[in-house]
Amino acid sequence: xxxxxxxxxxxxxxxxxxxxxxxxxxxxxxxxxxxxxxxxxxxxxxxxxxxxxxxxxxxxxxxxxxxxxxxxxxxxxxxxxxxxxxxxxxxxxxxxxxxxxxxxxxxxxxxxxxxxxxxxxxxxxxxxxxxxxxxxxxxxxxxxxxxxxxxxxxxxxxxxxxxxxxxxxxxxxxxxxxxxxxxxxxxxxxxxxxxxxxxxxxxxxxxxxxxxxxxxxxxxx
Ligand SMILES: [Zn+2]
Numbered sequence: 036x037x038x039x040x041x042x043x044x045x046x047x048x049x050x051x052x053x054x055x056x057x058x059x060x061x062x063x064x065x066x067x068x069x070x071x072x073x074x075x076x077x078x079x080x081x082x083x084x085x086x087x088x089x090x091x092x093x094x095x096x097x098x099x100x101x102x103x104x105x106x107x108x109x110x111x112x113x114x115x116x117x118x119x120x121x122x123x124x125x126x127x128x129x130x131x132x133x134x135x136x137x138x139x140x141x142x143x144x145x146x147x148x149x150x151x152x153x154x155x156x157x158x159x160x161x162x163x164x165x166x167x168x169x170x171x172x173x174x175x176x177x178x179x180x181x182x183x184x185x186x187x188x189x190x191x192x193x194x195x196x197x198x199x200x201x202x203x204x205x206x207x208x209x210x211x212x213x214x215x216x217x218x219x220x221x222x223x224x225x226x227x228x229x230x231x232x233x234x235x236x237x238x239x240x241x242x243x244x245x246x247x248x249x250x251x252x253x254x255x256x
Contacts, residue, residue: 097204180213
């Protein structure tokens, strides 16, 4: 990953390698659930190690550990995706897939040591197109009163931080304040693929775009 790899990260990489064995649908669900426990325990350790790196002012190491956290999230989400698919819960599986895709991209943003994840992202994109039906995405147009920087809490237009860049173990993002919804639009390439048309109205209820089942109108809350 990086050279020389710190011993803590070496150990984490070993855990990742072990857990990767369960990133396929055919694995027994009970073993996949056990792998989830392993990776969430590893994520807990990374969190503690990152706090230490931050208190030592070691920004490069903190960012590397942020990348490890994102990798752990990606693995957890992918395993959950396979579990949900086996439980006939495709909508939940979809959300986990998108979460895994975003976490993998975040890991690459966090530290140069994760640039090899392009291959992993490609794999997740292949799963998206082979396992799930095409989706109709929506995007909401908002009027944002104030763009707050997640790193310094100031006005994003005035501070020096950049969205998607790592700062001492955290990725910068914008926190939109005082927002009002302007419109909702169908889009091809949404910022968040969890925003999609889940059901559409048909005679007798709503057809689920994943299962193609017609769900009763009474289920609609
Ligand atoms: Zn800032």
